[in-house]
Amino acid sequence: MKICDMRQVLKEFLYVRPDLKTIGNIENGNHGFAIALLDGRYLKITNDSSEFSVCKTFVGKKNKFLCDVFELGNFYSQSQSRNYYWIVLEHLYKSEKQLWLNIAFKDFRHAWFSLFPSGINDYITWSDLWNIYKRQEHTKILRTRQLLYDYISNINDELPPFEMLSLNEINIRRERALFFFDFISKAYEELFISCPYGRIDLNEGNFMFNFEGEIKVLDMQTESE
DSSP, rough: HHHHHHHHHHHHHHHHOOOOEEEEEEEESSEEEEEEEEEEEEEEEEEHHHHHHOOOOOTTTTOOOOOEEEEEEEETTTTTTTTEEEEEEEEEEEEETTHHHHHHHHHHHHHIIIISSTTTTTTHHHHHHHHHHHHTTTTHHHHHHHHHHHHHHGGGGGOOOOGGHHHHHHHHHHHHHHHHHHHHHHHHHHHHHTTTTTOOOOOGGGEEOOOSSSEEEEEEOOOOO
16 A cells, blocks of 8 residues: 555544544554554554454453454445555564564574474475464474574584584573473463464564563464464
8 A cells, every 4th residue: 555545544444533633653564554553552554354353352351461452343444445454553673682572483483493303305384384373282382492492502513613502692592492382382382361363474574672671572463263
């Protein structure tokens, strides 16, 4: 969607909800756009029915690991001749901690997609990973967590001399990677309570910080079994 179209859709929505005051610039997304609200919250306007369906299951709840959703609904855009969903949610931010969080996410991804498969021809998909968490396959989760622990503990074996980490750097990276690994497990537990077919969007930019400095999940969709 062009920026001029996004501005027009936003204008149409704010005509319906004049109580919501926006601030800052529009942020473009895959299925719509978002903008900060003057009251510290965050407004999403999207055509993603999957995300809307998930958010609807825990609107008004205080979440520990998932982004809080305060209110939502839908409206018709005359300029685009289509329906859109709107979601008012907790505003999450990138911080100075974002770099280590992104590295921890990459280690998490490496653990599941490179270390977990047992044979050279074995592989898993994102849907396979969702099923592991959905079915609470703790043996696989704990095994992969241990593989991640061992991988980082011995990471210098795979690095050239000029990239080798100190013992302290290894300890910090391992601690952060395991923290994020456990965070995903807890986030899925929280999500499945409200939405049994919810799926966390496992992309690097989907994990940010709230005002209190806590990591939370921003985007979620539904998964078909």
